[in-house]
Amino acid sequence: DTAVSQTPKYLVTQMGNDKSIKCEQNLGHDTMYWYKQDSKKFLKIMFSYNNKELIINETVPNRFSPKSPDKAHLNLHINSLELGDSAVYFCASSHGAGHEQFFGPGTRLTVL
Amino acid sequence: GIQVEQSPPDLILQEGANSTLRCNFSDSVNNLQWFHQNPWGQLINLFYIPSGTKQNGRLSATTVATERYSLLYISSSQTTDSGVYFCAVEFGDYKLSFGAGTTVTVRA
Numbered sequence: 001d002t003a004v005s006q007t008p009k010y011l012v013t014q015m016g017n018d019k020s021i022k023c024e025q026n027l028g029h030d031t032m033y034w035y036k037q038d039s040k041k042f043l044k045i046m047f048s049y050n051n052k053e054l055i056i057n058e059t060v061p062n063r064f065s066p067k068s069p070d071k072a073h074l075n076l077h078i079n080s081l082e083l084g085d086s087a088v089y090f091c092a093s094s095h096g097a098g099h100e101q102f103f104g105p106g107t108r109l110t111v112l
Numbered sequence: 113g114i115q116v117e118q119s120p121p122d123l124i125l126q127e128g129a130n131s132t133l134r135c136n137f138s139d140s141v142n143n144l145q146w147f148h149q150n151p152w153g154q155l156i157n158l159f160y161i162p163s164g165t166k167q168n169g170r171l172s173a174t175t176v177a178t179e180r181y182s183l184l185y186i187s188s189s190q191t192t193d194s195g196v197y198f199c200a201v202e203f204g205d206y207k208l209s210f211g212a213g214t215t216v217t218v219r220a
Binding site for chain 2: 033042048056058088090096097102
């Protein structure tokens with residue numbers, strides 16, 4: 001029983017395309033996150049959602065639009081993909097601020 | 113700004129050796145986690161340890177919150193311990209700030 005799941009695991013696409021990554025958690029958490037890991041393995045927060053409301057938007061280009069249809073899901077839609085968007089995107093969840101965060105398996109996005 | 117510094121950046125061990133990884137952080141935290149990123153890219157939770165000491169098998173961790181550092185101990189290292197170890201902290205603001213990681217290579 002996967003706690004935090006993401007689809008797809010791999011995504012290869014052309015520059016200029018629009019793509020989505022889906023995330024679901026079955027831990028009953030009320031807070032979900034998107035993190036980006038670059039080619040040097042540095043991990044950085046992109047967005048945080050608490051009870052379906054956006055809490056953190058860490059200077060991410062507005063081509064990235066998260067959507068939380070309910071507390072168990074947080075999707076990431078990316079418009080007009082650029083080469084620099086190539087990275088691994090991780091979804092995570094927790095019981096709110098200060099609590100342990102659990103990560104999904106990651107989605108490796110490659111923009112050609 | 114908020115800083116999380118890990119040392120050493122790289123560590124090469126012979127199987128069976130012990131090691132200590134360090135994480136320094138710049139402010140009071142309400143969450144500190146250690147992760148292992150395995151060669152397949154999965155981020156595995158090792159410890160949730162904003163303060164105190166915990167042990168899990170051959171791994172243990174200590175956080176001294178008043179002095180703003182945490183240590184991860186690996187004992188009797190095995191080749192499966194290879195990967196990148198990340199320290200991440202939260203300052204009560206709904207986001208983990210990650211260190212740059214320590215890349216551990218355990219040789220048979």
